[in-house]
Amino acid sequence: YEQPAPPKQFHLGMFEIGRPLGKGKFGRVYLVRERSSGFVCALKVLHKNELKHGGAETQVRREIEIQSNLRHPNILRLFGHFHDSKRIFLILEFAGKGELYKHLRREQRFPEWKAAQYVAQMAAALKYCHKKHIIHRDIKPENILLGIHGEIKLSDFGWSVHAPSNRRETLCGTLDYLPPEMLKPGRDKNVYSNKVDLWSLGVLTYEFLVGEAPFEDTPVMTQRKISRGEMTVPAFVSPLAKDLIKRLLVLDPEKRISLDEVQEHPWIIKYCVKGERASMRESKSTGS
Numbered sequence: 001y002e003q004p005a006p007p008k009q010f011h012l013g014m015f016e017i018g019r020p021l022g023k024g025k026f027g028r029v030y031l032v033r034e035r036s037s038g039f040v041c042a043l044k045v046l047h048k049n050e051l052k053h054g055g056a057e058t059q060v061r062r063e064i065e066i067q068s069n070l071r072h073p074n075i076l077r078l079f080g081h082f083h084d085s086k087r088i089f090l091i092l093e094f095a096g097k098g099e100l101y102k103h104l105r106r107e108q109r110f111p112e113w114k115a116a117q118y119v120a121q122m123a124a125a126l127k128y129c130h131k132k133h134i135i136h137r138d139i140k141p142e143n144i145l146l147g148i149h150g151e152i153k154l155s156d157f158g159w160s161v162h163a164p165s166n167r168r169e170t171l172c173g174t175l176d177y178l179p180p181e182m183l184k185p186g187r188d189k190n191v192y193s194n195k196v197d198l199w200s201l202g203v204l205t206y207e208f209l210v211g212e213a214p215f216e217d218t219p220v221m222t223q224r225k226i227s228r229g230e231m232t233v234p235a236f237v238s239p240l241a242k243d244l245i246k247r248l249l250v251l252d253p254e255k256r257i258s259l260d261e262v263q264e265h266p267w268i269i270k271y272c273v274k275g276e277r278a279s280m281r282e283s284k285s286t287g288s
C-alpha cells in the first residue's frame with residue numbers, strides 16, 4: 001500500500017520567473033518554471049490588500065477550493081497555492097495559446113466548425129462541473145484559455161459555487177452573460193441552479209459566431225433585453241447554429257436544453273463527430 005504523496009509545500013524560491021502573461025483585476029500572471037523539475041506553469045500573483053479592498057477574498061478562497069479539486073482536459077488545472085505577507089500565489093496550468101477572447105477579437109468571429117468545437121468542449125467541461133454540483137456562474141470569453149493544441153481551458157472559478165445556490169453576491173463586470181433569473185427583482189433572484197451556465201453557454205455560442213454578445217447595449221437596455229429574451233440572430237448564422245442558440249437562451253431555466261442535448265445537437269454532431277470529417281474539409285475550403 002503506497003503512502004499518498006505528502007501535500008507539497010510551495011514557495012516563491014522554487015520558481016524561475018519568466019515573462020508576464022497577462023493581468024486581471026486583482027493581479028498578474030507570469031510564465032514560470034519550477035526549478036527542480038523544469039515544469040513550466042503559470043503563476044497568478046494576487047495582492048492581499050487589493051483583494052481586501054475589492055472584497056474578493058471569498059472569491060479567491062472559492063477559486064482555490066474548487067479549482068484544485070477539478071481534473072478535466074477542458075478545465076485549467078490549479079496545482080497548488082502559497083502566500084507570503086503581502087501576496088497570494090496560485091500555481092496554474094500554462095495554457096499554450098493564451099486567452100480565447102484575444103483570438104475572438106482578432107478574428108472578429110469564429111467559423112462555425114471552430115465555434116462548434118469550442119461549444120462541445122465547453123459542454124464537456126460544464127457537464128463535469130455540474131456532476132460535481134459546481135456551477136461556474138461566470139462563463140464568458142475572458143475566462144477561457146486555449147491549450148497548445150487549441151483546446152478549451154475553462155478558468156477563473158472565482159465566481160463558482162456549489163449548487164443549488166442562494167448566495168447574495170454583488171456581481172460586477174459585464175451584464176451580457178447574466179441569465180434572466182439572476183436579474184429578477186426581489187427574493188427569488190438569488191435562488192438558481194446550474195441552468196445559469198446553460199444560458200451563458202448560449203450567450204457564448206452567439207458571441208463566437210457573431211463577434212458580439214446578443215444583448216449588448218447600455219446596462220439598462222441589456223437588462224431589459226435579457227429579461228425579455230429579446231435578441232436577433234444575423235442571417236449569416238446557419239439555421240442549425242441558430243436553433244442551438246435559441247434552445248439555450250430560454251427564459252425559463254427548466255426549459256433550456258441539457259448539456260447532453262447540446263452534445264447531441266445536429267450542429268455539434270455536424271462539426272465534432274469523427275464521421276463528419278468531410279463537412280470539416282468542405283467548411284474549411286468554403287470558410288463557412
Ligand SMILES: Cc1nn(C)cc1-c1nc2c(-c3cnn(Cc4ccccc4)c3)c(Cl)cnc2[nH]1
Nearest residue numbers: 021022023024027028029042094095096097098
Ligand atoms: C497570454 C498568453 N499568450 N500565450 C501564447 C499564452 C498565454 C497565456 N496566458 C495565460 C494565463 C493568463 C494570463 N492572463 N490571464 C488573465 C488574468 C491575469 C491575472 C488575473 C486574472 C486573470 C490568464 C494563464 Cl492563468 C494560464 N496560461 C496562460 N497562457
